[in-house]
Amino acid sequence: MIQIDRRHFIASLGGAAAVKLMSSEAKAEALEAYMMAQLNSATAGAGQAQPKKFPKAAEVEAQIETRHYRRGVGNLFLTTEPNGKVKKLWPMPAKPTFLDFFTLRMQQTSNHVLQSANRAMKTGMPEEIILACLLHDTVHALIKVDHGYWGAQLYGPYVPEKVAFAIRYHQALRFYEDKEAGYEYPDLYRNLFGEDYVPSPHIQADYKMLKNHKWYMEPRLVTVNDLYAFEPGVVVKIDPFVDIIGRHFKNPKEGLGNDGSPVAHMWRAMAIPDNPL
């Protein structure tokens, strides 16, 4: 298990006063991000030659029945706080846009995806890659298992084909190293899936297809930026990306969820996740 240095964690959030202002949900989220970053910096090594201990896939599987939820469930549908209760959500505007969903329903991944989009922007990547980075994990609000495919479907009607392609296949490429492109297999995945985990057949098949695809670099660049987007205490604002969203994201005039598209129900499920049916 990762050891948490409490003082360092609080300092990374801006000190005790800043922590006091955070909701318990935000704190839980920050702790998760912090732990992920700890895992990542353990990966980087930082000159420490400590042997790393990763679980085996069988050990990861043995944890299933220790939880009261399944790991693939969407963030809006559970709280992982011990004895936690979910919070009432902010109401959505009548005709919600992507930015409304991003700020009111996708908070648990927003800092991570903003950090990854920020890196894409700073390193001069094309706008379509920046947008793909900004969207790549946001579907976690709805569902986490197979999130690349769900995410591409959710955004498909509203973004350029290349953006949806990058979102869809970043999930598969996360499992495969490409050192030349700057992507190493992350220790985060060794921890999440087990060090001897073998990706599912659909992931293997997609990787095989992608290797020779003319758009291989689109999802690959998303994975490259993904690696550096778990920095605790680093807060990136949405402002630098608003113009890019405006240029490439076609918000329907009726609002997302109201446009009768094949994915409208997915947006509605995020807008009203407390509805019992």
Ligand SMILES: [Fe+2]
């Ligand atoms: Fe992802």
Ligand SMILES: [Fe+2]
């Ligand atoms: Fe990610």
